[in-house]
Amino acid sequence: MKKTVIISDPQIMGGTPVFRGTRVPVQTLLDYLEAGDSLDEFLKGFPTVSHKQAVAVLEEMKEQLLVTSHA
Numbered sequence: 066m067k068k069t070v071i072i073s074d075p076q077i078m079g080g081t082p083v084f085r086g087t088r089v090p091v092q093t094l095l096d097y098l099e100a101g102d103s104l105d106e107f108l109k110g111f112p113t114v115s116h117k118q119a120v121a122v123l124e125e126m127k128e129q130l131l132v133t134s135h136a
Contacts, residue, residue, distance in 0.1 A: 070121040084122065087113040091122055 072085045082091045089111045097107040104119055 069125060070118045071125060084114045084118050089114050094119060
């Protein structure tokens with residue numbers, strides 16, 4: 066089983082879903098994209114998040130959406 070790049074731990078940011086190994090909320094990536102900013106702009110603002118992590122989060126979310134829509 067692959068390790069998720071999203072973690073939700075009550076000891077980190079009160080359980081807010083964050084990128085594993087950071088204190089950057091996943092919601093922040095979504096907020097950037099919703100505002101029309103690029104992935105590169107997000108990564109410039111949050112250098113503790115790697116490009117690979119950001120893409121993996123988007124892929125996880127896509128998989129979840131597809132699973133939910135087929136249920």
